[in-house]
Amino acid sequence: MQSVDVAIIGGGMVGLTLAAALADTELRVAVIEGQLPAPELAPLPDLRVSALSRASERILRRTGAWPGIEARRLSPYSKMEVWEQDSFASIQFDAERLAQPNLGYIVENRVIQLALLDRVNQLSNVTLLAPERCKNIAFGESEAWLSMESGKNLTAKLVVGADGANSWVRHQLDIPLTHWDYGHSAIVANIRCDEAHDQTARQIFRPQGPLAFLPLAESNLCSIVWSVQPEEAELLCGLSDEEFNKSLTAASDHRLGLCKVDGERQTFPLKMRYARDFVRDRVALVGDAAHTIHPLAGQGVNLGLLDAASLAQELKALWHHEQDIGKKANLRHYERWRKAEAAKMITAMQAFRDVFDGSNPAKKLVRDLGMLIADKAPGVKDEFMRRALGLSGELPELAKY
Ligand SMILES: Cc1cc2nc3c(=O)[nH]c(=O)nc-3n(C[C@H](O)[C@H](O)[C@H](O)COP(=O)(O)OP(=O)(O)OC[C@H]3O[C@@H](n4cnc5c(N)ncnc54)[C@H](O)[C@@H]3O)c2cc1C
Numbered sequence: 001m002q003s004v005d006v007a008i009i010g011g012g013m014v015g016l017t018l019a020a021a022l023a024d025t026e027l028r029v030a031v032i033e034g035q036l037p038a039p040e041l042a043p044l045p046d047l048r049v050s051a052l053s054r055a056s057e058r059i060l061r062r063t064g065a066w067p068g069i070e071a072r073r074l075s076p077y078s079k080m081e082v083w084e085q086d087s088f089a090s091i092q093f094d095a096e097r098l099a100q101p102n103l104g105y106i107v108e109n110r111v112i113q114l115a116l117l118d119r120v121n122q123l124s125n126v127t128l129l130a131p132e133r134c135k136n137i138a139f140g141e142s143e144a145w146l147s148m149e150s151g152k153n154l155t156a157k158l159v160v161g162a163d164g165a166n167s168w169v170r171h172q173l174d175i176p177l178t179h180w181d182y183g184h185s186a187i188v189a190n191i192r193c194d195e196a197h198d199q200t201a202r203q204i205f206r207p208q209g210p211l212a213f214l215p216l217a218e219s220n221l222c223s224i225v226w227s228v229q230p231e232e233a234e235l236l237c238g239l240s241d242e243e244f245n246k247s248l249t250a251a252s253d254h255r256l257g258l259c260k261v262d263g264e265r266q267t268f269p270l271k272m273r274y275a276r277d278f279v280r281d282r283v284a285l286v287g288d289a290a291h292t293i294h295p296l297a298g299q300g301v302n303l304g305l306l307d308a309a310s311l312a313q314e315l316k317a318l319w320h321h322e323q324d325i326g327k328k329a330n331l332r333h334y335e336r337w338r339k340a341e342a343a344k345m346i347t348a349m350q351a352f353r354d355v356f357d358g359s360n361p362a363k364k365l366v367r368d369l370g371m372l373i374a375d376k377a378p379g380v381k382d383e384f385m386r387r388a389l390g391l392s393g394e395l396p397e398l399a400k401y
Contacts, residue, residue, distance in 0.1 A: 004028040004127070005325060006315065007146055007156035009134055009169050011036075013050075013109060014287030014304035015162030016116035020063035021312035021398060023123045027319060030154060031120065032146075033130040037110045041072060045216055046108040047188045047266050049223045051077075051201065051298035053104050055390030055399040056305045060112070062398045064122075068115025069107055075217045076102040079200040080388075082371075084356065084364070085207070085253060089371035093385055103201070104389065106214045106223065109301075137172050143326070144282045158326040160284050160311070165273060167289035175275050175285070182270040182294050182353065184209045185233035187226040189265040190216070191248065194257025197222055203296070204252060207359035208232060210296045210352075211251055221262070225295050226251070233267045270294055272346055278339055279331040286311055291342040294349040302390050303345055307338050309396040341393050348387075 006022065008015045011033030019031050052060070060066045080103055083090035095102045120126050129148070136147040137159065146154040161169030170177070197215035204211045209227035216223055226248070228236065236244060241261050248259045273292040278285050287304030314334045318325045325331075355367060374380045386392045390399065 001153045001155060002030070002127075003155045004030045005157045006030070006160060007032065007144070007154055007158070008160045008162050010161065010163030010289065011113075011117070011120075011128065011130060012162060012164060012287070013112045013116065013301055014308050015160070016113065016120055017059060017063060017065070017305050018160060018162060018286060018308035018312055019126045020065060020116055020119045020123070021059070021309055022315065023063070023125070025125065025316055025319065027125060027315065027325075029126045030156070031126060031128050031130070032132050032134060032148070033128065034133045036117075036130050037113050039114060041108070041111070044190055044263055045073065045221075045223065046110050047190065047223070047264070048109040049106050049214060049216075050109055050112065050301045051104050051214060052107055052112075053299070053302045053388065053390030054100070055395060056302045057105065058400070059305050059309045059398045060115070063116075064119045065112070065115040068118045069111055072111045072114065073108065073217055074111065075106045075199075075215055077104060077106060077199045077201045077215050078102045079198065080203070081200055082203045082205070083253075084205045084367060084371065085251070087364070087368050087371075089368035089375070091371055091375045091381065093381065093388075098382070098385055100389070102199075103385070106201075106216060134168065137169070139282050142324070156326075157282070157324070158284060158315070159282055160286060161289040162286050162308075163289055165271075165288040165292045167285065169283065170275055170285060170289055173280055173283055175277050175280070178274045178276065180272050182227075182272060183229060184227040184270045184294070185230045186268045186270055186295055187224070187228070187233055187236060187265055188268065189224050189226075190262045191222045191224050192260045192262050193220050193222060195255070196220055197256065202252075202255065205356040206251060207357075210356070212296070212298070213252065213256065214298075222256070224248070227270065227294070227296065230269065237265050237267055272349070274342060274346060278335040279328055281328040282326040284311055284331055284334065290338070291346070293346055294353060296349060296352055297388065299345055299349075303342060306341065306390070306396060306399060309398040310334060310338055313396045313398070337394060344393065
């Protein structure tokens, strides 16, 4: 029976960030991951990518994962353009005008995970158990017992559920979930465009849902996240490449010329999830295990990395003061902090969705006028950008300037 202080179930981007953020502590950490990612990258980027905010960049730099990301593949973007389809209004954001080196990076999820794995494998206080899954969990007064599918057993003062949207840990504890269907599925694909993307992230609000073009390292290659009703997603995924290209080019208002899909298309159903409890005695949830949001503002993993950095900070402080790191009362500050930040993000995503929902001409006119005003009002734009860069709200030390 191995004994650790923190057992992290799920070695995805968020779980590994937590482990890396606990480097240089006396805490003994185990990460249990069901499936390790393939190490070799193909020339065509993976379909799952994330737009990383400045706050996430800082966390990944300070936890030592950034060099591994830079050594593989990342695409900085320096402009952002948001408009409504067939409309006269748009909002433009420019890193130079905001005195920023860029507005963020588009990075494949697997690249982030591989870079974090490199880092975690260097840490003497972290043990990686992979591929491995937990079979059972039981709780005592001062520790949790975990039994693995391989037959191994583990005790931990704290178990962290970092095991994604359908969290096994959350299910084992019967933690209630507030959830609703966004009524959208997201189609993701790699797209070659006639026009160069000019390191600009583009978001088009359409009556059926938002469509994002995220610029990749090649100047004409973008990753799309195209949110539509599930029936339409099925229809679009069933089209031939040629028919799909026509639909996509029209949906993009032809801004990047002809768009051609390269490789496969995948669809993800979109759901809001918000766990009622982020902590219980001996358990804490982070990342998608605690909350999922609409990808329209690309903030899901950014929120998760902030959870990881915040929890690491709380655990270090508790350890320093010789407090029990698994006691619910001691984890309540983490819970209040991160529930408040997740709730703000969920509300903002819902507001976006409601404002841009439907094609009523009067509502559209109000929206477009609002966009025109917002584009000319630097205060509004700056605040929007601070949020997008992840620099608003209560930040953990790892994400601060
Ligand atoms: C279409 C789409 C686009 C998105 N775009 C963005 C974006 O641009 N920016 C952004 O910030 N966010 C984005 N997101 C959200 C982002 O992908 C998620 O928030 C992020 O992947 C969550 O990371 P995680 O580590 O919490 O969970 P996951 O990535 O789901 O990782 C969980 C890990 O746990 C492991 N695991 C699960 N169960 C077990 C178990 N029982 N035992 C052991 N291991 C287990 C899994 O193998 C996995 O490695 C997007 C989401 C979607 C659907």
